[in-house]
Amino acid sequence: MSQTLRFMIAAVYGLLLFSGKVGYAAEMPAVDLPIPTAIDRLLADSHERMRIVPARRADDRTLLRRTTLDLAGRIPTPQEIVVYEQDSASERQSRLVDRLLAATDYAWHLRNELDAMLLSGGNSPQEWKEYLLQTSRANQPWDETFKDLITPNQEDQSKRGASHFLKSRVNDLDDLTNDTSSLLFGVSINCAKCHDHPLVEDWKQDHYYGLQAFFARTYQTKSQRLAEKPPAELTFKTTAGVEKPSRLMFLTGATVEEPADPRTDDQKKADLEEVRLQREKDDQAPPVEPAFNPRAELVRLALQPENRTFMARSIINRTWARLMGRGLVHPVDQMHSGNPSNHPELIDWLERDFIGHGFDVKRLIRGIVLSDAYARSSQWLYAEPQPSPDDFAVALVRPLTPNQLASSLLVGTSSPDRFQKAFDSGGWDELREQLEKQAAGTAKLFEYPGENFQVSVTEALLFNNAQRIENDYLRISQDRLAGYMQESLRPHDSGEQAGDGEIDAMIKTAFDVVFARHAQEDELQAFRHYFQDRGDRSPAAVQQMLWAMITSPEFRFNY
Amino acid sequence: MLNFNQLKSLKEVGTPEINFAITKLPDRDAVVVGNSAGQLVEFDLSVDKPQPRSFQTAHTSYVTGVVSSQGGLVSGSYDRKLIWWDPLERTVLREIAAHDKWIRQIVSNPDGSLIASVGDDMHCKVWDAVTGELRFVLDDHAAITPQHYPSMLFTVAFSPDGRLLATGDKVGHVAIWDFVEGRKIGAVESPGMYTWDPRARRHSIGGVRSVAFSRDGQTLAVGGIGAIGNVDHLDGPARVELFDWRNSLSIAELTDTAMKGLVEQLWFSPGDTHLVTAGGDNNGFITIYDLATRKVAKQEKAHQHLHGLAVDEASGKFYSAHHGRVVTWNIRDEQPQST
Amino acid sequence: MGLFSSPPAALGASAIRNIEAAKNLRDGVSRRGFLQASAVGAAFAASMHQLDILQSPVFAEELKKQQKHVILIWLAGGASQLETWDPKPGRATGGPFAAIQTSTPGVSISELMPKMAQRMQHTAIIRSLNTKNADHGGAAKILETGRAVDQGIPCPDLGAMIAHELGRADSQVPDYVSMYSSTEGRRQGGSGFLGGRYAPMFLTEQMIPENTSRLETLSDLDHSARGDLRAFLANKFRSGRPDLSVDSHNSAYQRVRGIMSSASLFDIEQESLAMRAKYGPTQFGEQCLVARRLVEAGVPFVKIARAWWDSHGQNFETHLELVTELDHVLATLIDDLADRGLLEHTLIATFGEFGRTPQINSSLGRDHFASAWSASLHGAGILGGSVHGKTDADGQKVIEGEVRASDLFATIFQAIGIDYRKEYHVGARPVPITDFGGQPIRGILA
Incomplete structure (x- = not known):
């Protein structure tokens, strides 16, 4: 693309983006x-x-489901619905929010979200997840988390996990630069790597290489520690082919001057040898912290009031x-x-x-x-x-994250009795942790929803035909909803047909548990007929009804 | 008196080529090597700075075998040809299109009257060293591996009494021949030399790269490489399996992970006291086993990968051909005088 | 088949409406699907029921003519250009293999490819790739997406882009099948910002895709009926919520039964023994046979990864084994596609993340090399017998017609009739389908 064309595109986009927004200051x-x-x-x-x-x-039940998904990472249990509805209408939401923010669920869910945001989730190291869980539990101030991510204290057991933000990217300096910039500063500046940013006047190549310079010395030793290489001159090539030195430069253009390098040539050689040994041998003493650490300078700059x-x-x-x-x-x-x-x-x-x-x-x-x-x-x-979605005048439908979906599947297909004991006499914390662990394996089967998320046919095939869906969620057993539903009709096992009333009660329970809402009349009718048509195989009919519910978009999305 | 504890490199000559095969010229401290430029090159190792003296250009691919025989020097190559040479003039005497695929190795019998060659056409052919006449064709190696890929016939050796031959292929099959009678008299299997992962890799590596009869003719040593994890590299133990071949019985496995790679060369010392193994991955090695204890008696790192080895008992020397180097080694009690 | 066997009179009017709507949804005539179908005309509307149409030979022929396909043979680990398309016999870097003449005068390739040498009329060779990155992960990313620089957003790979361009909205067959049974360099690739709809059906352990057959405990009737019940709920939910993600959820479920009925495409037992013998007994051969079956049924993009080319040791033995197989299987695939009239609509490409060093290392291996290597294209849209670019005598560098990954991708797009200048939009940001500056190699295009 020619420079002129690029400029024109920038100009047109500028106009589009500003139209209707300028000229007003609230x-x-x-x-x-x-x-x-x-x-x-x-x-x-x-x-x-x-x-x-x-x-x-939104109606109360919808809001309950939405808020619980967002704060607890799962749909509400039947007991939570009862408690919610006991509160006065005007206080329901605030009391719910306070309950959820105080519950153990909050940290699990925030941990999962931070993990997905910072490390793409999935198979991240245990130590890292532990760190995120702790900071989420303690509600650690974000500036501190930011500092931990860029300059992890590897001596501190409780902070060491934070080092995986850098470690997972340490072999690719571009990843370090781009991801730090995009995930922690909200600006993707990688377009500025090869040329000044085509659409954004703010970002020049100097910014890209300036930010990169903070990470350019970071490496990982054979013993899996992050360390800093000794100072070295860094340069980059401009679009015009001119070699320019990269300075330590923050996004605002603020720079840091590095103190002069006092080392003799022999010391420099020895330092390089030290780096080589650290990279090749895992029995080396931890490398010495440099007096001047560029990443510490980045943290200092980024936290200054003007930056x-x-x-x-x-x-x-x-x-x-x-x-x-x-x-x-x-x-x-x-x-x-x-x-x-x-x-x-x-x-x-x-x-x-x-x-x-x-x-x-x-x-x-x-x-x-x-x-x-x-x-x-x-x-x-x-x-x-x-x-427009930018107006926030109507709530947006959001796909559940893999962990939200996997946990909700467990909650939404459990017998309503299952959580009663924990609810009555404590023990929810253990149950929630167990739920988290159970959900983790299934969560890996789903894609984390990004922008323009589309559900893959692979997911639909999984729900349609995988044995594990049948086993994990639709099992006719005492602890599962399917078993509970089947049990509710047991008096009729002898052959006598269950009456409409009993069938409807069963369907209503299912809607309450799976969707956290009341079944509507047309739904009752449709499900009742579906069930009655399968009088010869009512356990299968129960499973199929439940299947239709957990595979519906109402379950798959937060709405 | 040979003393392997004295194993030590004496002289190293750098070459731009990869040297695959080596033979010592009679009565002189000089060798002829076959290399990756399709050349035979003579080095006089008695001088301070040996210079390469190239033979006439005749081969068109890697030269993988050079032996001295009653009929002169004979070489074999990936170009499928055997060539007889006048060692003094360094010119071609005879050229034979000997195999349909790469020639992997050639050897001569103890009195130098016969040449045996093996190639990827999976034939072992025995030739009259003087007349160049084809005497025997020995076939016992499948052309295709059990996994349907081309197999390779890497190695051949005569027994010390000159009556028997052994041939070894990629999948670890070794045949023993009474070639005079033209019949197979035994076979041993060393599947540990062949790495094939049927699930995640579906690509083979390894193979029997060397065979040798003990001096008493009872034992057959088979050399190669053990199981490899990442088949992109020669990252497996150097491996030798010893057989009581008459009973098709494996009697010992000698594996070494200190110096890894392919065992390209095997040599039994007089009295079968020691087994010399040599080869390498990207580095080279010479590893000498004490056959009484089956433990490593002596081990030396060698320059890069060692492909070829010639032994001169009389002067107490090894001559080795490497990736980019030719080396002589001392293996006797007193240091020989440098001349 | 109706949703319920009980008489409709027993249902409330609104339930009937909803159920009918649900049936429509399931049958692929949702409003969106219908609009799309009418916009592109009757032939393509019909294609939404493609499996039925395949029963009719006339329509099937018609479809074949319209549909383009790509089969990518991904040489994971990096195959040697010197032992395939760019031999340097007689040079120190050339290795032991000779070069042989091909059916196109003046063009020689490695002697390891005697069968392909006889099929140069279906082949275009690119000998001048310079993709710079010789690290597996980084290089694979470049050659998967055609983009040399990280875009800061997840970018779709070649398969996803082609699935997006050539796949049909309610296709009953997968758009993008990726077979990657080896562990070397296994990366799922993916659809990036194009979304999960274009993600590959990814086969690793099994040759038949997972979850494509019904559990035995469920009858086909119930499997279908519970899908109707689901669609009834889905349709209610959609009211007042026009959301593309929700639509994608429904369309994924709508495609399930079609995909299930196409699972037999993966079953080579359905081919004659004679046909299977042609491809040979190796897994790679069988996968290429599956690829032909998929292409024949309308799948736009199939990727087959053949791995363990990363020959740091024993390069020549490795290539003797792997190129011999590639030569045979590729030649068979070309012949088979040609026999079926599919070759002129199907482009086969072979490349991996990079080539291998001219320098031969001491393990008789070749190492990673991205500055002068080769790729091949066969079939649709290419000029048979053409060669683009040149490396120096030792193969150390490109001396003529340097090609970047973006040029390779532009060439592939152009060969199958996709406008390589097309742009996607991610939010406000335009992302060109071909990375900035990529140009098709005109000289090897028909």
Whole structure:
């Protein structure tokens, strides 16, 4: 592509992105407002301006399911539905949110989400998952987590797991640079590797190589420790073919001057030999920490008041996108001047609040899920055309993550009695951990949903024909829902047909447990007929009905 | 008096080529090697800086066998030809299109009257060293492996009494012949030389690369490489299996992981006290076993991969052909005088 | 077959409506599917019921003519260009194999490929790939996606892009089948930003895809009926929720029974013994036979990985074994496709992540080499007997017509009629189907 063409594309995209957004500056709400109030006030301003009437609030059961999936990583149990409905209507959501944020589930789910975000999940090392679980439990401030990821303290047992963020990428400097930038700063700058960024004026090759320079010395020893190579001159080639030295440069252009290298040639040789030994032999003493560590400088720069906006806005935007189905800046790794936020004042307000409250992730999550915006229905049943996802006027349908799906399958096909004991007399924590472990294997069979996620036919084939689906979820046994349903009709084993009332009760239970909602009349009818047609094989009919429910999109998505 | 404890390299000559085969010229401290340039090259090792003296160009691919015989020097090559040479003039005496595929090795019998050659056409052919007449064709090796890929017939050896021949192939099958009678008189199997992973790899590596009869004729040593994990490399133990071949009985396995790779060469010392093994992966080795204890008696790292070995008992020397080098080794009690 | 055997009178009106809608959904005439079908005309609308159509020889012939296919033979680990398409006999780097003349005067290839030498009229050789990266993982990523630089978003591989371009919305056969039974270099590849719809059906342990046959405990009738019940729920859920992910969930379930009925395509027992003998008894041969069956049934993209080319030791023995097999199987595949009139619609490509060093190492191996190596194209859209590019006498570097991965991909796209200049859009960002600057190699295209 020629430079001119690139420029034209940049110009056209600029226009598209700015149209309808410029020329208006909302008033920034007060600093001490509760987060939900600020969110709803700013969105309401925007809706009014654009003459959008947002969708009605979702019904309580839907909201219960949605919130539980988002905070606990699974659908609610029948007992949780009862507790929820005992609360007064006005307090239901806030009491639910507080219960869920205090529950053991919260950390498991956040761990899984952070794992997926930072390490693509799946087969990440145990030590890493432990680290994420601990930070999630302790609600460790995000700036501290950020620091752990870039400069992991390998001497500290509880922090060492954080080193896998770098370790998993240490063999590819481009991965280190791109992923740090995109996952922690919200900007994908890899386009700037080979040329100044075609669409974004902010990013020049200097930025790419500047950020890369912070990681250029990092390597892994044979004994699996992260270490730093001695200083060396780094250069890159510009598009014009000119060799330029790379400086340690942050995204804002702020640079760090490295102290002069006082080593003699002999020392330099010895240092290189040390690196070679560390790489080849696993019996070496831990390498000496360098006096000047570029990664520590990156952390220092990135957390300075004038620069920390990148790491703060990135986690805010990613958290928002996770809970709302779309970022305040979309895509989440394109947070630059060429791609402004759909609600700039809102993300500014959230940033100020987040930093002002010590980078508190849990507080942010609580604020979002208590907003009216979060609670809207996902159905658009009005005459007007459906608003853009950027407007947050209707809830977006979100595919369950692999862990959400696998855990929900276990919960949603368990006998309603199964959780009663833990609910009555404690023991949920153990049960939840067990659930997590049970779900982990199945979770690996599913794809983590990215943008434009599409369900593969492989997944549909798995649900259709795999023995494990039959065994794990549809088994007729005491602890499974299928067994419970079958049992509820047992008095009729002798041959007498079960009455419509009894069959309907069974179907209603299934809808309650699987979908966390009441069965509707047409559903009752359809399922009743399906069951009655299979009077000669009622256990099979129960299994097939349950199968139809767990394979429906209502189960597969958070809506 | 041979003393393997004295094993030590005496002189190393670098070459740009890969040297596959080596033979010592009679009565001189000089060798002829066959190399990857399709050449035979003579090196006079008695001088300080031996210079290559190339033979007439005749082969068109790697030269994998060179032996001295009553009919002069004979060489064999991947170009499928056997060539008889005038060793003084370094010119061709006779050329025979001997095999239909690569010639992997040639050997001469103890009195130098016969030449045996093996090739990937899976034939072993025995030739009159003087007339070049084909005397016997010995066939017992399948052309296709059990997994349906081309097999290879890597190695052949005469017995010390000159009456028997042994031939070894890729899948570990070794045949023993009374070639005068033209009949097979025994066979042993050493499947441990052949790595084939039927599930994840479906690609073979290994093979019997060397055979040798003991001096008393009772034992047959078979050399190659043991099981390999990553078949992209020669990353397996150097492996020798000893057989009581008359009873088709495996009597010992000698494996070494300190210096790994293919055992390309085998030699029994006088009195069968020791077994000399040599070869390599990307490095070379000479590993000498004490046959009484079946333990390594002496081991030396050799330059890169060692392909060929010639032994001169009289002067107490090994001559070896390597990837990019020709080396002489001392194997006797006193250091020979450098001349 | 109806959803229920009981009389419709017993059902409420709304339930009947929903069930009918559900049936429509299942039958692949959802609104979206219908619009797409009408837009591209009757021939393609018909193709949604392709398996039925395959029963009719006339229609089947018609379909064959329209549909293009690609079979990628992925030489995992990196095959040696010197022992295949770019021999250097007589040079120190050339190794022991000779070169042989091919059916195209002036073009020689390694003696290890005597059968392919007789099929140069169906072959185009590229001898001048310079893809720079000689590390397995990084190089595989480049040659899988045709993109030399990480784009910061997961990019689709060749198979996914071709499935996206050539696959049909409600196809009853898979769009992209990838057979990778070896463990060397096994990477699933994938559809990246194009989404799971175009992800490969990935076969590793088994030759027959997983979960394509019904559990014995379930009758075919019930298997189908519970699918209708599911569709009834799905249809209710879709109301007021026009979401592409939800649609993809439904279309995946709609495709299940079609895919199940196409599972027999993977069963080579259905071929005559004579045909199986032609391909030979090796697994690679059998996989290529499966590939032909798949292509014949309308699958746009099939990848077969043949691995263990990474010959750091024993390069010549390795290539003697593997090239001999490749020569035989590739020649058989070409002949078979030609006999069936499929070769002019099917492009076969052979390459891996890189080639091998001209330098021969001390294990008689060749190491990783990305700066001057070869690929081959056969069949559809190429100029038979053509050779592009040149390496120097020792094969150390490209001296004429350097080709990057993006050029190779542009050539493949062009050969099967996909516009190589096409752009995808990921959010606001345009991502060209061919990496920036990629140009088709005109000289080897028909």
